[in-house]
Amino acid sequence: MREGPRSGCPINAAVEALGDRWSLIVLRDIVFGGRRHFRELLANSEEGIASNILSSRLKALVAGGLLTQEDAGRGHRATYSLTEAGIDTVPVMAVLGSWGLRHRETTPELRVRAQLMEDGGPALWADLMDELREIHLGVPRPHPERERASDRLREAYERAVAAEAAAAVH
Amino acid sequence: MREGPRSGCPINAAVEALGDRWSLIVLRDIVFGGRRHFRELLANSEEGIASNILSSRLKALVAGGLLTQEDAGRGHRATYSLTEAGIDTVPVMAVLGSWGLRHRETTPELRVRAQLMEDGGPALWADLMDELREIHLGVPRPHPERERASDRLREAYERAVAAEAAAAVH
Numbered sequence: 001m002r003e004g005p006r007s008g009c010p011i012n013a014a015v016e017a018l019g020d021r022w023s024l025i026v027l028r029d030i031v032f033g034g035r036r037h038f039r040e041l042l043a044n045s046e047e048g049i050a051s052n053i054l055s056s057r058l059k060a061l062v063a064g065g066l067l068t069q070e071d072a073g074r075g076h077r078a079t080y081s082l083t084e085a086g087i088d089t090v091p092v093m094a095v096l097g098s099w100g101l102r103h104r105e106t107t108p109e110l111r112v113r114a115q116l117m118e119d120g121g122p123a124l125w126a127d128l129m130d131e132l133r134e135i136h137l138g139v140p141r142p143h144p145e146r147e148r149a150s151d152r153l154r155e156a157y158e159r160a161v162a163a164e165a166a167a168a169v170h
Numbered sequence: 171m172r173e174g175p176r177s178g179c180p181i182n183a184a185v186e187a188l189g190d191r192w193s194l195i196v197l198r199d200i201v202f203g204g205r206r207h208f209r210e211l212l213a214n215s216e217e218g219i220a221s222n223i224l225s226s227r228l229k230a231l232v233a234g235g236l237l238t239q240e241d242a243g244r245g246h247r248a249t250y251s252l253t254e255a256g257i258d259t260v261p262v263m264a265v266l267g268s269w270g271l272r273h274r275e276t277t278p279e280l281r282v283r284a285q286l287m288e289d290g291g292p293a294l295w296a297d298l299m300d301e302l303r304e305i306h307l308g309v310p311r312p313h314p315e316r317e318r319a320s321d322r323l324r325e326a327y328e329r330a331v332a333a334e335a336a337a338a339v340h
Binding site for chain 2 (some may be wrong): 006008012016017018019020023025046047048056057065084088089091094096097098100103104106114131134143152163
């Protein structure tokens with residue numbers, strides 16, 4: 001590990017914490033995939049993350065204060081939780097997703113979530129962050145009457161997958 | 171170079187293009203520092219980027235379609251220009267800067283730009299992007315009557331540096 005940041009620039013500070021080809025992908029799977037355990041993160045990885053890379057990135061994210069790890073004791077699976085700093089990467093992922101939508105070839109079922117995040121804008125991001133605070137930090141959602149952001153994202157994703165499957169049959 | 175993206179996810183696509191500890195720092199210095207040449211990028215680097223890393227990142231950014239390189243011929247310095255995809259990283263840098271402001275220790279004179287980008291929000295980002303389109307792509311600004319976003323950012327930075335210098339004397 002480095003002793004300190006390379007400079008006092010906030011962009012540099014964020015890039016040092018997040019600017020790795022895998023760290024944000026691991027966070028994405030925790031935020032949008034609801035995965036909390038090593039095996040889930042490994043087995044369901046869309047990008048086929050390697051076991052040793054996942055292990056090192058989880059350690060780095062814990063060391064960097066973006067995740068906490070609760071050890072359930074011998075023989076039990078450790079659970080990873082987002083910290084406030086980890087939850088606050090939601091806008092970063094939203095704008096990264098928007099950039100990817102506009103400037104890279106992507107697949108329809110994986111586009112839909114980024115598109116919904118872009119269309120929903122900061123209001124949807126805030127709802128998702130409130131929901132993550134409830135799940136990961138135990139802070140009740142301030143607007144429990146609203147449909148969960150994660151449900152809206154999952155429904156949109158499932159519709160897109162179903163549409164893809166229907167299109168593949170024809 | 172990899173054959174293709176690791177998945178069709180827009181977040182993954184953006185991270186593959188930008189998610190490197192140096193690529194966004196190089197783009198930041200082009201966007202906010204107005205640097206267009208290898209030597210400027212090397213000599214003025216706040217983070218002390220190494221020559222070989224700068225060279226490899228510039229090549230990768232050109233290959234990825236975020237920069238173009240105009241070679242001025244033998245003995246002349248090549249000039250780097252942002253593409254539309256490169257200019258479109260402004261919101262990414264803004265939200266990364268906001269994250270860094272909130273979750274990392276940073277220095278006052280380097281904080282001020284990120285703070286101004288956060289306070290100005292999407293309207294300021296759009297002005298800055300219009301200005302970059304003029305400089306890098308030759309597209310006239312749609313609102314030439316407005317003060318340049320880069321001037322607002324530079325003035326804020328210079329005020330912060332002067333305040334720091336005054337504070338250091340006392």
